[in-house]
Amino acid sequence: MKRFLVTGGLGFIGSNLIELLLNNKFKVINIDKVSYSSNFYNIKEFKRNKNYKFISCNINNQKKILKILKKFKPDGVFNLAAETHVDRSIDNAKHFINSNITGVYSLLQACKTYCKIKKKFKLIHVSTDEVFGDKLKGKSKENDPYKPSSPYAASKASSDHLVYSYIRTFKFPAIITNCSNNYGPKQHPEKLIPKMIYNVLNNRALPIYGKGVNQREWIYVKDHCEALLKIYKNGSLGNFYNIGSNIVLKNNILVNKILKIAKNEINVGKNVKIKYVKDRPGHDNRYSLNSNKIFKSLKWRPKTRLDDGLKYTFKWYLSNRSYFSNLNKRDILKRLGI
Numbered sequence: 001m002k003r004f005l006v007t008g009g010l011g012f013i014g015s016n017l018i019e020l021l022l023n024n025k026f027k028v029i030n031i032d033k034v035s036y037s038s039n040f041y042n043i044k045e046f047k048r049n050k051n052y053k054f055i056s057c058n059i060n061n062q063k064k065i066l067k068i069l070k071k072f073k074p075d076g077v078f079n080l081a082a083e084t085h086v087d088r089s090i091d092n093a094k095h096f097i098n099s100n101i102t103g104v105y106s107l108l109q110a111c112k113t114y115c116k117i118k119k120k121f122k123l124i125h126v127s128t129d130e131v132f133g134d135k136l137k138g139k140s141k142e143n144d145p146y147k148p149s150s151p152y153a154a155s156k157a158s159s160d161h162l163v164y165s166y167i168r169t170f171k172f173p174a175i176i177t178n179c180s181n182n183y184g185p186k187q188h189p190e191k192l193i194p195k196m197i198y199n200v201l202n203n204r205a206l207p208i209y210g211k212g213v214n215q216r217e218w219i220y221v222k223d224h225c226e227a228l229l230k231i232y233k234n235g236s237l238g239n240f241y242n243i244g245s246n247i248v249l250k251n252n253i254l255v256n257k258i259l260k261i262a263k264n265e266i267n268v269g270k271n272v273k274i275k276y277v278k279d280r281p282g283h284d285n286r287y288s289l290n291s292n293k294i295f296k297s298l299k300w301r302p303k304t305r306l307d308d309g310l311k312y313t314f315k316w317y318l319s320n321r322s323y324f325s326n327l328n329k330r331d332i333l334k335r336l337g338i
Contacts, residue, residue, distance in 0.1 A: 001025065001026065001027055001051075002026050002027070002075045002076070003026065003027040003028070003029070003072060003073060003074040003075055004021055004026055004027070004028050004029070004074050004075065004076050004077070004078060005028075005029045005031065005068070005069065005072070005074040005076070005077045005078070006018050006021070006028055006029070006030050006031070006077075006078045006080060007031050007032070007059050007077065007078070007079050007080055007081035007107065008031075008032055008079075008080035008081035008082060009028075009030030009031065009032050009043070009054070009080070010030070010032040010034065010038035010039060010040060010042055010043065010054075011032070011037055011038060011039075011042070011080060011081075011188075012037075012042075012182065012184075012186050012187040012188060012191075012221065013080050013126070013182055013221055013224065013225070014030070014032070014078075014080040014081075015039075015042035015043055015186050016184065016185070016186060016221045016222060016224075016225050017078060017080065017225040017228060017229075018030055018043070018046065018052070019045065019046060019225075020222070020225045020226065020229060021229070022046050022049055022051055022052060024229070025051070026051070027051045027052075028051065028052050028053070029053050029054075029055060029068065029072050029074060030043070030052065030053065030054045030055070031054075031055050031056075031057040031059070031065070031068065031081075032054070032056065032057070032081070033056070033057065033058040033059070033081070034056055035083075036327075036328060036331050037084075037085075037188045037190070037331075039186070039188070039323065039326050039327065040326065041186075041320070041322065041323045041326045042186045053072075055068060058103070059079075059081045059099070059103040059104070059106055059107045060098065060099075060102060060103045060106045061106065062106040062107075062109050062110050063110075065106065065107060065110035065111075066110040066113055066114060069110060069111065069114040069118075070114065070117070073118060074121075075118075075120065075121060075122075076121060076122050076123065076124065076232055077107070077111060077121075077122075077123045077124070078124045078126065078228060078232070079104070079107060079123060079124065079125045079126055080126050081099065081103060081107075082099055082100050082103075082126075082156070082159075083095050083096045083099045083100060083152070083155070084128075084152065085152070085188075085190050085191070085336070086130075086150045086152045086153070086280065086337065087190070087280060087335075087336035087337030087338075088152075088190075088336055088337070089150055089151035089152035089155070089337075090150065090151065090280070090281060090282075090336070090337035090338075091336050091337055093151035093152075093155070096151055096152055096155040097155055099155075100152075100155035100156055100158070100159050101155055101158045101159055101162065104125070104159040104162055104163065105162060107123075108123075108162065108163065108166050108172070111123055111172070112166065112170060112172060115172070115173065121173055122173040122174065122175065122232065122237060123163070123172070123173065123174040123175070124174070124175050124177065124228055124231060124232055124235075125159070125160070125163045125174055125175070125176045125177065126177050126179065126228065127156050127159065127160050127176060127177060127178045127179070128153065128156050128178060128179060129178055129179065129180045129181075129217065129242070129244070129287045129288075129289050130148060130149075130150065130152065130153035130156065130284070130287065131146045131148050131153055131156055131157040131160060131178060132144055132145075132146060132147060132148075132178075132287070133146070133147035133148055133149050133153070133284060134147070134149065134284045134285050134286060134287075135286055135287055135288050136285060136286055138288070138290075139244075139288045139289055139290035140242070140287070140288065140289050140290060141242070141290045142178070142239075142240040142241065142242055142290075142293060143240075146160070146161075149282045149283075149284050150282055150284075160176050160178075160240075163176055164176060167237075167238045168238075173237050174237065174238070175231055175232075175235045175236070175237060175238070175239055175240075175241065176239075176240045176241075177227075177228065177231060177240070177241050177242075177243055178240065178241070178242050178243065178289070179219065179224050179227075179242075179243040179244070179289075180216070180217035180218065180219050180243070180244040180245060180287065180288075180289050181216045181217060181218050181219065181287070182218075182219055182220075182221045182224055183218055183219075183220065183221065183309065183310070183313055184220050184221030184222060184309065184312070184313050184316075185221070185312070185313060185316040185317075185320070186221075186316075186323070187221070188327070188331075189324065189327070189332045190331060190332065190336075192251065192254070192255075193254070193258065193310070193313060194313075194317065195207075195332070196255055196258045196259075197258065197262075197313070197314055197317045198317070198324060198332060199272065200258070200259065200262045200268060200269035200272050201268060201269075201317065201318070201321070203269065203271065203272060204272070205272065205273055205274070205275040206255055206258075206259065206272060206273070206274045206275060207275050207276075207277045207335075208251055208252055208255055208274055208275070208276050208277065209251070209276075209277060209278070209279045209280050209283060210276070210278075210279035210280075210283065211252075211276065212250060212251045212252030212255070212274075212276060213250050213251070213252065213285075214250065214251050214283055214284065214285055214286065215248050215249060215250050215251070215285065215286040215287070215288070216248065216249075216251065216254075216286075216287055217244050217245060217246070217247060217248045217287055217288050217289055218245060218247050218248075218249070218254070218306060218309075219243065219244060219245040219247070219302055220245075220302065220303075220304035220309035220312075220313075222304070223245070223302035223303055223304050224243055224302075226300070226303075227241075227243045227294060227300050227302075228243075230294075230298050230300045231294070231298065234298050235298065236297075241293055241294045241298075242289040242290060242291045242293060242294065243289070243291060243294060244288075244289035244290075244291040245291075245302045245306075246291070247306050248286070248287075248288050249306075252274070255274060256274070257306075257307065257310060258310060258314070259272065259274070261307075261310055261311055261314055262314065265311065266314060266315070266318060268318075277335070278338055280337050280338070281337065281338075
Protein backbone atom coordinates (compact mmCIF):
# COMPACT_ATOMS: atom_id res chain seq x y z
CA MET A 1 0.00 0.00 0.00
CA LYS A 2 1.42 3.37 -1.06
CA ARG A 3 1.93 6.10 1.51
CA PHE A 4 1.66 9.83 0.89
CA LEU A 5 2.62 12.89 2.88
CA VAL A 6 0.26 15.82 2.30
CA THR A 7 1.37 19.23 3.54
CA GLY A 8 -1.36 21.71 4.42
CA GLY A 9 -3.92 18.96 4.82
CA LEU A 10 -6.19 20.89 7.19
CA GLY A 11 -6.82 23.39 4.42
CA PHE A 12 -9.19 23.42 1.48
CA ILE A 13 -7.47 21.54 -1.34
CA GLY A 14 -5.33 19.45 1.01
CA SER A 15 -8.27 17.99 2.93
CA ASN A 16 -10.14 17.20 -0.29
CA LEU A 17 -7.04 15.50 -1.67
CA ILE A 18 -6.61 13.41 1.50
CA GLU A 19 -10.21 12.24 1.19
CA LEU A 20 -9.52 11.10 -2.38
CA LEU A 21 -6.30 9.31 -1.42
CA LEU A 22 -7.96 7.46 1.46
CA ASN A 23 -10.86 6.47 -0.79
CA ASN A 24 -8.25 4.95 -3.10
CA LYS A 25 -6.90 2.87 -0.19
CA PHE A 26 -3.66 4.80 0.28
CA LYS A 27 -2.10 5.69 3.63
CA VAL A 28 -1.84 9.42 4.32
CA ILE A 29 0.23 11.48 6.75
CA ASN A 30 -1.15 15.01 7.03
CA ILE A 31 1.17 17.74 8.28
CA ASP A 32 -0.16 21.23 8.90
CA LYS A 33 1.08 24.14 11.01
CA VAL A 34 -2.54 24.91 12.05
CA SER A 35 -2.94 28.49 10.89
CA TYR A 36 -6.04 30.71 10.76
CA SER A 37 -7.26 28.94 7.59
CA SER A 38 -6.68 25.41 8.93
CA ASN A 39 -9.89 23.76 10.07
CA PHE A 40 -10.18 20.44 11.89
CA TYR A 41 -13.77 20.31 10.65
CA ASN A 42 -12.29 19.50 7.24
CA ILE A 43 -11.01 16.12 8.42
CA LYS A 44 -13.92 14.98 10.57
CA GLU A 45 -15.04 12.30 8.07
CA PHE A 46 -11.71 10.50 8.10
CA LYS A 47 -9.83 11.51 11.26
CA ARG A 48 -10.36 8.02 12.75
CA ASN A 49 -9.44 6.19 9.54
CA LYS A 50 -6.72 3.65 10.34
CA ASN A 51 -4.80 4.78 7.24
CA TYR A 52 -4.74 8.45 8.30
CA LYS A 53 -2.41 10.28 10.67
CA PHE A 54 -2.16 13.98 11.54
CA ILE A 55 1.04 15.65 12.74
CA SER A 56 1.26 19.32 13.65
CA CYS A 57 4.33 20.61 11.82
CA ASN A 58 5.48 23.73 9.98
CA ILE A 59 7.21 22.97 6.68
CA ASN A 60 9.92 25.41 7.75
CA ASN A 61 10.95 22.82 10.34
CA GLN A 62 13.35 20.92 8.10
CA LYS A 63 14.63 18.65 10.88
CA LYS A 64 11.13 17.53 11.91
CA ILE A 65 10.04 17.04 8.28
CA LEU A 66 13.02 14.77 7.64
CA LYS A 67 12.27 12.82 10.82
CA ILE A 68 8.66 12.31 9.65
CA LEU A 69 9.82 11.22 6.20
CA LYS A 70 12.25 8.67 7.61
CA LYS A 71 9.70 7.31 10.07
CA PHE A 72 6.70 6.91 7.74
CA LYS A 73 8.59 6.36 4.46
CA PRO A 74 6.08 7.96 2.05
CA ASP A 75 6.24 7.20 -1.66
CA GLY A 76 5.34 10.77 -2.50
CA VAL A 77 4.66 14.24 -1.14
CA PHE A 78 1.89 16.56 -2.27
CA ASN A 79 2.88 20.07 -1.25
CA LEU A 80 -0.23 22.14 -0.55
CA ALA A 81 1.13 24.08 2.43
CA ALA A 82 0.91 27.75 1.49
CA GLU A 83 -0.44 31.15 2.36
CA THR A 84 -2.91 31.77 -0.46
CA HIS A 85 -5.07 34.86 0.03
CA VAL A 86 -3.98 37.72 -2.23
CA ASP A 87 -5.52 40.42 -0.03
CA ARG A 88 -3.52 39.24 2.99
CA SER A 89 -0.32 39.32 0.95
CA ILE A 90 -0.99 42.96 0.10
CA ASP A 91 -1.31 43.83 3.78
CA ASN A 92 1.72 41.80 4.86
CA ALA A 93 3.86 39.68 2.56
CA LYS A 94 6.13 38.33 5.31
CA HIS A 95 4.04 35.22 6.06
CA PHE A 96 3.88 34.44 2.34
CA ILE A 97 7.65 34.58 2.02
CA ASN A 98 8.06 32.39 5.11
CA SER A 99 5.61 29.70 3.99
CA ASN A 100 5.73 29.82 0.21
CA ILE A 101 9.46 30.38 -0.31
CA THR A 102 11.56 29.50 2.74
CA GLY A 103 9.07 26.78 3.69
CA VAL A 104 9.39 25.20 0.26
CA TYR A 105 13.18 25.42 0.55
CA SER A 106 13.09 23.54 3.87
CA LEU A 107 10.74 20.92 2.43
CA LEU A 108 13.00 20.46 -0.61
CA GLN A 109 16.08 20.06 1.56
CA ALA A 110 14.40 17.43 3.73
CA CYS A 111 13.07 15.55 0.68
CA LYS A 112 16.45 15.77 -1.05
CA THR A 113 18.07 14.00 1.89
CA TYR A 114 15.23 11.48 2.07
CA CYS A 115 15.64 10.64 -1.64
CA LYS A 116 19.01 9.09 -0.84
CA ILE A 117 17.32 6.32 1.13
CA LYS A 118 13.95 6.14 -0.66
CA LYS A 119 13.89 5.19 -4.32
CA LYS A 120 10.97 5.95 -6.65
CA PHE A 121 9.96 8.95 -4.58
CA LYS A 122 8.39 12.06 -6.11
CA LEU A 123 7.17 15.48 -4.99
CA ILE A 124 4.09 17.08 -6.54
CA HIS A 125 4.39 20.83 -6.00
CA VAL A 126 1.00 22.52 -6.28
CA SER A 127 0.96 26.08 -7.58
CA THR A 128 -1.35 28.59 -9.24
CA ASP A 129 -2.26 30.23 -12.53
CA GLU A 130 -1.60 33.59 -10.88
CA VAL A 131 2.14 33.21 -11.53
CA PHE A 132 1.47 34.08 -15.19
CA GLY A 133 -0.24 37.37 -14.37
CA ASP A 134 -2.78 39.01 -16.64
CA LYS A 135 -3.77 37.08 -19.77
CA LEU A 136 -5.99 39.57 -21.57
CA LYS A 137 -6.28 37.31 -24.62
CA GLY A 138 -5.65 33.64 -25.21
CA LYS A 139 -4.43 31.12 -22.64
CA SER A 140 -1.25 30.73 -20.57
CA LYS A 141 0.89 27.73 -21.53
CA GLU A 142 3.30 25.88 -19.26
CA ASN A 143 6.34 27.46 -20.92
CA ASP A 144 5.01 31.04 -20.86
CA PRO A 145 7.07 33.54 -18.84
CA TYR A 146 5.99 34.30 -15.30
CA LYS A 147 4.72 37.81 -14.56
CA PRO A 148 3.16 37.78 -11.08
CA SER A 149 1.24 40.87 -9.97
CA SER A 150 0.68 40.34 -6.23
CA PRO A 151 3.06 39.41 -3.41
CA TYR A 152 1.16 36.11 -3.15
CA ALA A 153 1.67 35.32 -6.84
CA ALA A 154 5.33 36.37 -6.61
CA SER A 155 5.88 34.03 -3.66
CA LYS A 156 4.33 31.12 -5.54
CA ALA A 157 6.36 31.94 -8.66
CA SER A 158 9.48 31.93 -6.49
CA SER A 159 8.58 28.52 -5.08
CA ASP A 160 8.05 27.13 -8.59
CA HIS A 161 11.45 28.43 -9.67
CA LEU A 162 13.06 26.96 -6.57
CA VAL A 163 11.54 23.52 -7.16
CA TYR A 164 12.59 23.60 -10.81
CA SER A 165 16.14 24.60 -9.83
CA TYR A 166 16.33 21.44 -7.69
CA ILE A 167 15.03 19.41 -10.63
CA ARG A 168 17.74 20.77 -12.92
CA THR A 169 20.64 20.98 -10.48
CA PHE A 170 20.10 17.90 -8.31
CA LYS A 171 17.91 15.76 -10.59
CA PHE A 172 15.32 16.04 -7.85
CA PRO A 173 12.18 13.96 -8.63
CA ALA A 174 9.42 16.57 -8.76
CA ILE A 175 6.52 17.76 -10.90
CA ILE A 176 5.10 21.29 -10.79
CA THR A 177 1.39 21.95 -11.32
CA ASN A 178 -0.34 25.27 -11.93
CA CYS A 179 -4.08 25.24 -11.36
CA SER A 180 -6.88 27.71 -12.00
CA ASN A 181 -9.20 29.04 -9.26
CA ASN A 182 -10.59 26.21 -7.13
CA TYR A 183 -14.00 26.14 -5.49
CA GLY A 184 -15.95 23.55 -3.53
CA PRO A 185 -16.55 22.23 -0.01
CA LYS A 186 -14.24 23.21 2.88
CA GLN A 187 -12.88 26.46 1.41
CA HIS A 188 -12.22 29.32 3.83
CA PRO A 189 -14.78 32.12 3.34
CA GLU A 190 -12.14 34.75 2.76
CA LYS A 191 -12.29 33.48 -0.86
CA LEU A 192 -14.91 34.70 -3.32
CA ILE A 193 -17.37 31.81 -3.67
CA PRO A 194 -17.60 30.72 0.01
CA LYS A 195 -17.72 34.38 1.08
CA MET A 196 -20.73 34.93 -1.19
CA ILE A 197 -22.40 31.81 0.23
CA TYR A 198 -21.65 32.86 3.81
CA ASN A 199 -23.08 36.32 3.17
CA VAL A 200 -26.21 34.94 1.53
CA LEU A 201 -26.80 32.61 4.48
CA ASN A 202 -26.39 35.59 6.84
CA ASN A 203 -28.41 38.08 4.75
CA ARG A 204 -25.39 40.28 4.05
CA ALA A 205 -24.64 42.20 0.86
CA LEU A 206 -22.38 40.48 -1.67
CA PRO A 207 -19.22 42.57 -2.15
CA ILE A 208 -17.63 42.49 -5.62
CA TYR A 209 -14.36 44.29 -6.29
CA GLY A 210 -14.32 47.15 -8.78
CA LYS A 211 -16.86 46.79 -11.56
CA GLY A 212 -16.96 43.00 -11.35
CA VAL A 213 -15.48 42.48 -14.80
CA ASN A 214 -12.30 40.66 -13.72
CA GLN A 215 -12.30 37.16 -15.19
CA ARG A 216 -11.22 33.89 -13.59
CA GLU A 217 -11.11 30.26 -14.68
CA TRP A 218 -12.95 28.00 -12.22
CA ILE A 219 -12.39 24.34 -11.42
CA TYR A 220 -14.21 22.16 -8.88
CA VAL A 221 -11.75 21.09 -6.18
CA LYS A 222 -12.45 17.37 -6.50
CA ASP A 223 -11.59 17.55 -10.21
CA HIS A 224 -8.31 19.24 -9.31
CA CYS A 225 -7.53 16.50 -6.80
CA GLU A 226 -8.22 13.81 -9.40
CA ALA A 227 -5.76 15.59 -11.70
CA LEU A 228 -3.08 15.66 -8.99
CA LEU A 229 -3.39 11.92 -8.42
CA LYS A 230 -3.28 11.30 -12.17
CA ILE A 231 -0.11 13.42 -12.40
CA TYR A 232 1.50 11.48 -9.56
CA LYS A 233 0.72 8.18 -11.26
CA ASN A 234 1.44 9.04 -14.89
CA GLY A 235 3.07 12.47 -15.10
CA SER A 236 6.64 12.94 -16.31
CA LEU A 237 9.23 13.97 -13.73
CA GLY A 238 10.62 17.46 -14.23
CA ASN A 239 7.52 18.64 -16.09
CA PHE A 240 5.01 21.42 -15.52
CA TYR A 241 1.27 20.73 -15.94
CA ASN A 242 -1.47 23.32 -16.17
CA ILE A 243 -4.75 22.15 -14.61
CA GLY A 244 -7.78 24.07 -15.81
CA SER A 245 -11.39 23.73 -16.87
CA ASN A 246 -11.74 26.16 -19.80
CA ILE A 247 -14.58 27.80 -17.78
CA VAL A 248 -13.70 31.50 -17.70
CA LEU A 249 -16.21 34.14 -16.67
CA LYS A 250 -16.50 37.57 -15.09
CA ASN A 251 -16.85 37.83 -11.32
CA ASN A 252 -20.20 39.61 -11.52
CA ILE A 253 -21.64 36.82 -13.68
CA LEU A 254 -20.33 34.20 -11.24
CA VAL A 255 -21.85 35.98 -8.23
CA ASN A 256 -25.19 36.32 -10.02
CA LYS A 257 -25.14 32.56 -10.64
CA ILE A 258 -24.64 31.97 -6.91
CA LEU A 259 -27.44 34.38 -6.04
CA LYS A 260 -29.75 32.69 -8.53
CA ILE A 261 -29.06 29.27 -6.99
CA ALA A 262 -29.70 30.69 -3.52
CA LYS A 263 -33.02 32.30 -4.41
CA ASN A 264 -34.46 29.82 -6.90
CA GLU A 265 -33.20 26.44 -5.70
CA ILE A 266 -32.34 26.75 -2.02
CA ASN A 267 -34.86 29.45 -1.11
CA VAL A 268 -32.52 31.71 0.85
CA GLY A 269 -31.21 35.24 0.35
CA LYS A 270 -34.40 36.69 -1.14
CA ASN A 271 -33.42 40.24 -0.10
CA VAL A 272 -29.65 39.97 -0.59
CA LYS A 273 -28.12 42.44 -3.07
CA ILE A 274 -24.77 42.79 -4.83
CA LYS A 275 -22.57 45.66 -3.63
CA TYR A 276 -19.65 46.92 -5.71
CA VAL A 277 -16.70 47.93 -3.51
CA LYS A 278 -13.26 49.46 -3.90
CA ASP A 279 -11.01 47.34 -6.10
CA ARG A 280 -7.92 45.46 -4.96
CA PRO A 281 -4.57 47.14 -5.80
CA GLY A 282 -2.91 45.50 -8.82
CA HIS A 283 -5.97 43.35 -9.47
CA ASP A 284 -5.30 41.12 -12.50
CA ASN A 285 -7.97 41.42 -15.18
CA ARG A 286 -8.05 37.89 -16.53
CA TYR A 287 -6.58 34.43 -16.03
CA SER A 288 -6.95 31.54 -18.46
CA LEU A 289 -4.90 28.36 -18.76
CA ASN A 290 -4.05 26.21 -21.75
CA SER A 291 -4.45 22.70 -20.26
CA ASN A 292 -4.01 20.74 -23.49
CA LYS A 293 -0.91 19.02 -22.13
CA ILE A 294 -2.74 17.19 -19.34
CA PHE A 295 -5.83 16.72 -21.52
CA LYS A 296 -3.86 14.97 -24.25
CA SER A 297 -0.87 13.29 -22.59
CA LEU A 298 -2.59 12.07 -19.42
CA LYS A 299 -6.14 11.76 -20.77
CA TRP A 300 -7.53 13.80 -17.87
CA ARG A 301 -10.41 16.25 -18.07
CA PRO A 302 -12.56 17.85 -15.38
CA LYS A 303 -15.95 16.20 -14.88
CA THR A 304 -17.94 18.87 -13.05
CA ARG A 305 -20.03 21.50 -14.82
CA LEU A 306 -19.85 24.91 -13.15
CA ASP A 307 -23.57 25.13 -12.37
CA ASP A 308 -23.52 21.66 -10.83
CA GLY A 309 -20.36 22.40 -8.83
CA LEU A 310 -21.83 25.63 -7.46
CA LYS A 311 -24.97 23.76 -6.36
CA TYR A 312 -22.91 21.02 -4.68
CA THR A 313 -20.82 23.68 -2.94
CA PHE A 314 -23.77 25.76 -1.75
CA LYS A 315 -25.57 22.68 -0.43
CA TRP A 316 -22.44 21.53 1.41
CA TYR A 317 -22.14 24.85 3.29
CA LEU A 318 -25.89 24.81 3.96
CA SER A 319 -25.59 21.34 5.51
CA ASN A 320 -22.35 22.17 7.33
CA ARG A 321 -23.00 25.56 8.91
CA SER A 322 -20.93 24.54 11.94
CA TYR A 323 -17.91 24.70 9.60
CA PHE A 324 -18.02 28.49 10.04
CA SER A 325 -18.12 28.26 13.84
CA ASN A 326 -14.58 26.83 13.81
CA LEU A 327 -13.30 30.04 12.20
CA ASN A 328 -12.59 33.50 13.55
CA LYS A 329 -15.49 35.70 12.43
CA ARG A 330 -13.08 38.60 11.95
CA ASP A 331 -11.14 36.53 9.39
CA ILE A 332 -14.38 36.02 7.47
CA LEU A 333 -15.73 39.57 7.50
CA LYS A 334 -12.79 41.99 7.61
CA ARG A 335 -11.82 43.51 4.25
CA LEU A 336 -8.10 43.22 3.59
CA GLY A 337 -5.79 44.43 0.84
CA ILE A 338 -7.01 48.01 0.39
